[in-house]
Amino acid sequence: MKIVVAIIKPFKLDEVRDALTAMGVHGMTVTEVKGYGRQKGHTEIYRGAEYAVTFLPKIKIEVAVATEQVDKAIETITTAAKTGQIGDGKIFVLALETAVRIRTGETDAAAL
Amino acid sequence: MTLKTPIRAGLAAAALVACAFLLSHGVAAEPAAPAAPTFNKGDNAWMLTSSVLVLLMTIPGLALFYGGLVRSKNALSVLAHVFYTVCIVTIIWVLYGYSLTFTGGSAFIGGLDKIFLKGVTTDSQAATFSVGVTIHELIYVCFQMTFAAITPALIVGAFAERMRFAAVALFIPLWVTFVYFPIAHMVWYWAGPDAIDAAAKALAAATDPTAKAAAQAKLDEVMADAGLVFQWGAIDFAGGTVVHINAGIAGLVGALLVGKRIGYGKEIMAPHSLTLSMVGASLLWVGWFGFNAGSNLEANGGAALAMTNSFVATAAAAMSWMFAEWLVKGKPSLLGIISGCIAGLVAVTPAAGYAGPMGALVLGLIVGVVCMYFVTTVKNALGYDDSLDVFGVHCIGGIVGAIGTGILVNPALGGVGIMDYTTGKIADYEFVTQVIAQCKAVLTTLVWSGVVTFILYKVVDILVGLREPVDKEREGLDITDHGERAYTM
Numbered sequence: 001m002k003i004v005v006a007i008i009k010p011f012k013l014d015e016v017r018d019a020l021t022a023m024g025v026h027g028m029t030v031t032e033v034k035g036y037g038r039q040k041g042h043t044e045i046y047r048g049a050e051y052a053v054t055f056l057p058k059i060k061i062e063v064a065v066a067t068e069q070v071d072k073a074i075e076t077i078t079t080a081a082k083t084g085q086i087g088d089g090k091i092f093v094l095a096l097e098t099a100v101r102i103r104t105g106e107t108d109a110a111a112l
Numbered sequence: 113m114t115l116k117t118p119i120r121a122g123l124a125a126a127a128l129v130a131c132a133f134l135l136s137h138g139v140a141a142e143p144a145a146p147a148a149p150t151f152n153k154g155d156n157a158w159m160l161t162s163s164v165l166v167l168l169m170t171i172p173g174l175a176l177f178y179g180g181l182v183r184s185k186n187a188l189s190v191l192a193h194v195f196y197t198v199c200i201v202t203i204i205w206v207l208y209g210y211s212l213t214f215t216g217g218s219a220f221i222g223g224l225d226k227i228f229l230k231g232v233t234t235d236s237q238a239a240t241f242s243v244g245v246t247i248h249e250l251i252y253v254c255f256q257m258t259f260a261a262i263t264p265a266l267i268v269g270a271f272a273e274r275m276r277f278a279a280v281a282l283f284i285p286l287w288v289t290f291v292y293f294p295i296a297h298m299v300w301y302w303a304g305p306d307a308i309d310a311a312a313k314a315l316a317a318a319t320d321p322t323a324k325a326a327a328q329a330k331l332d333e334v335m336a337d338a339g340l341v342f343q344w345g346a347i348d349f350a351g352g353t354v355v356h357i358n359a360g361i362a363g364l365v366g367a368l369l370v371g372k373r374i375g376y377g378k379e380i381m382a383p384h385s386l387t388l389s390m391v392g393a394s395l396l397w398v399g400w401f402g403f404n405a406g407s408n409l410e411a412n413g414g415a416a417l418a419m420t421n422s423f424v425a426t427a428a429a430a431m432s433w434m435f436a437e438w439l440v441k442g443k444p445s446l447l448g449i450i451s452g453c454i455a456g457l458v459a460v461t462p463a464a465g466y467a468g469p470m471g472a473l474v475l476g477l478i479v480g481v482v483c484m485y486f487v488t489t490v491k492n493a494l495g496y497d498d499s500l501d502v503f504g505v506h507c508i509g510g511i512v513g514a515i516g517t518g519i520l521v522n523p524a525l526g527g528v529g530i531m532d533y534t535t536g537k538i539a540d541y542e543f544v545t546q547v548i549a550q551c552k553a554v555l556t557t558l559v560w561s562g563v564v565t566f567i568l569y570k571v572v573d574i575l576v577g578l579r580e581p582v583d584k585e586r587e588g589l590d591i592t593d594h595g596e597r598a599y600t601m
Contacts, residue, residue: 044382045441047451047501048488051380 001096001108002070006061007035007089008081013059019080020063023072026112029062039087058089064096064112151237151246158411159251165402166258170198170265173399177392177454178269179598181500184384185588186273187598193268193277197284201261204285209260210253212293214301219340221294222301229253239304240409241531246306247409255406256296262403263292263355269500270363271370271578273381274585277593278576286568287362291561296354298339299346299553307334308533331534345545346553347521347530349418350407352462352514353557360507361558362565364498369569370578372497374585386446393450397426400457404464417528418464421472422457428476429456433484441488448484455483455505459513466517468526475520479512511554518550519543 008016013030020028034055041054065073074091082088101111175194179187201209208227217223226232236249264284268275311334315327336343341353348354373381383389404422408415433452438444459479460472467475487504498504521527522541529538530546572578579585584592591597 045443045445046382046447048492049381051382053380 001099001112002065002067003094003096004061004063004065004070004073004077005092005094006063006077006081007033007058007091008061008077009083009087009089010057010059012081012083013061016061016077016080019076020073023076024069025063025065025073027063031060031062033058033060037087037090056087064099066109066112150244151248152410155240155245155247155410155412156251158415159247159255159406159409162402162406163251163255163258165399165406166255166262167198167399169396169399169403170258170262171195173392173395174262174265175392176388177396177450178272178500180385180388180390180392181269181383182273183381183588184598185590187384187590188596189277189589189593190268190272191598192594193272193280194265196277196281197265197268198261200281200284201264201288202257204288205257205260206253209288209293210256212289213260213296214252214256216301216303216337217297219336219338219343220298222297238409239306241305241414242410242412243305243309243533243536245410252409259351259355259403260288260292260296263351263359264288264362266355266359266502266506267363267366270367270498270502272499273589274373274499274579275366275370276577276580277589279572279578282576283568283572286571287565290568291358291362291564292354295358295557295560298341298556299348299354300339300342302338302342303334305533307337309536311335312534312536335534341553341556344549344552345530346549347466347517347546348462348514348553349465349517350404350461352458352510352517353553356458356461356506356510357514357554357557358561360503360505360510361561363502364496364507365562365565366569367496367498367503369566369573373499374582376497377495383447390446390450393453397453397457400426400461404457404461408465414465414528417469420469421460421464421467424469425460425463425472425476425479426453426456428473429453429459429480429483432477432480434480436481436484437488451487451501451505452480452484455479455509458506458509459516461510462513463517463520466527466530467520468528471520471526475513475516478516479509482512483509507558514554515547515550518546521546 006016010032017028034057036054036056039056041052041056044051044053061077063073070093074093077091098108099111100107171194175191178190178194182190206229208224210229210232211224211226212222215222215225232249232253234248234250237246238249238252239246264287267287268280308331311327311331315324315331318324318327341348346353375381400422401419405415405419408418430449430452433455434444434449437448456476456479459475460467463472463475483505486508487501491498491501491504519525521530522543523529523538524541527541529541531537532539569578580589580592
């Protein structure tokens with residue numbers, strides 16, 4: 001099993017969710033986060049004060065998938081979250097040792 | 113049911129306005145009766161309304177405008193400063209403030225004849241700007257009370273986010289006592305039109321030389337029964353010097369003495385809610401009609417002119433600031449629009465009842481650009497930390513307005529001219545004389561307020577300390593001073 005962590009543009013969340021649901025991913029965790037990569041941020045001006053805002057608002061998605069689904073999930077997220085502009089985000093994949101569904105006690109693949 | 117009530121209220125209000133209108137017209141149509149001043153219910157109703165409108169400017173108007181401009185950790189502290197100021201000054205005003213400001217005494221400060229509002233009853237009359245027309249003195253007490261309350265509330269924006277509440281609590285009563293009351297007395301106190309008119313008529317009626325000399329002496333005495341700046345012939349319709357220049361310079365002195373906020377120029381100090389600031393600026397504009405049109409003291413054409421000018425100059429300044437910023441900085445900001453709105457209101461304050469609408473338009477266009485240049489460029493070059501630009505908007509805008517008033521009052525430029533109550537006619541306009549009088553009023557305010565305020569801050573610093581320790585300032589004044597937060601989410 002793997003955890004797929006994707007940092008995406010906030011307005012792309014619905015498209016990504018719909019695409020993942022369509023490919024058979026039935027749950028995800030979403031967090032509002034701030035950060036920067038190559039996009040570097042922007043400048044805000046309040047009267048005379050100029051501020052470089054380096055941390056931009058993004059959405060972090062975490063989905064747990066079976067190992068054989070990983071490539072498909074990455075492709076799905078990439079397609080749905082892509083605008084072609086700088087700041088589209090990144091995807092990280094981590095190994096997942098165990099999963100448990102709290103209500104039933106099911107484990108691993110059955111718990112996803 | 114919920115729908116019907118407001119409609120009914122609206123109809124009642126419309127009927128009231130219509131009645132007030134008819135009343136004032138009815139009175140105007142009657143032959144003038146110079147003796148025995150009379151109350152006009154329309155004037156009184158308008159002044160009751162204006163007093164409440166000026167309160168609306170301060171709470172919640174100014175409080176929200178300022179509150180939105182600070183960081184969220186200090187938002188509540190600014191709201192508390194403003195609300196505290198309104199309440200404490202209201203109390204001081206009825207104890208001795210009104211007496212010190214609006215009784216005779218010297219050219220610098222009034223006396224204690226009306227201490228604790230002694231002798232001010234429901235029958236007392238206060239002069240307006242027309243011979244033979246008065247309003248209830250208690251309304252005048254309340255109306256001027258709201259001016260005394262908003263002026264020190266403007267100052268707190270300059271040292272926002274770092275001054276201790278205890279320091280503010282001590283500073284405000286001292287400041288109104290030693291700065292606001294004297295300056296308001298110097299600029300606004302006079303014997304009133306009835307006294308001058310009566311003395312002038314007595315002089316005209318006097319036949320033999322002894323009677324003439326006595327009548328002349330009486331007229332001189334009446335004319336001298338006024339504040340210093342008033343005697344110079346400087347005009348300030350609703351408080352360009354008394355309110356804005358006064359608060360602006362006091363703010364600058366405070367910002368310099370208390371020092372910069374920790375991290376100023378390095379950390380992000382962006383406004384936490386421009387939405388609140390926009391609501392606040394809008395309420396300020398609405399309330400400002402009580403401030404400017406109310407300063408006419410009568411519900412007549414003069415009030416209508418002040419209202420028109422307060423629309424026009426404000427919109428013009430908001431637009432000139434926005435377009436100038438768009439041109440220079442690349443984006444038209446909401447903060448620019450609402451800052452321009454305030455700058456326009458400030459500049460039109462002294463001019464509201466004197467300039468014509470086209471004069472007000474020009475004044476607004478100029479002040480928007482001047483204040484924008486000041487707060488975006490000059491302030492950065494000088495490097496002082498006036499958190500919410502009290503000096504850049506109120507003092508600079510006030511100076512533009514005060515001097516502009518001396519120019520735009522000229523009937524040749526669409527102004528209404530200055531009434532000479534000794535002749536009952538509009539006096540001849542003299543450019544140099546008037547502009548010099550205006551400049552003297554500005555300088556007097558800057559020097560008096562600047563110097564006395566400096567001393568008061570020093571006294572407060574010795575007694576309670578101006579500033580919070582570094583850790584407390586970092587945590588935010590909401591928690592450290594008040595033990596509560598603006599937002600719990």
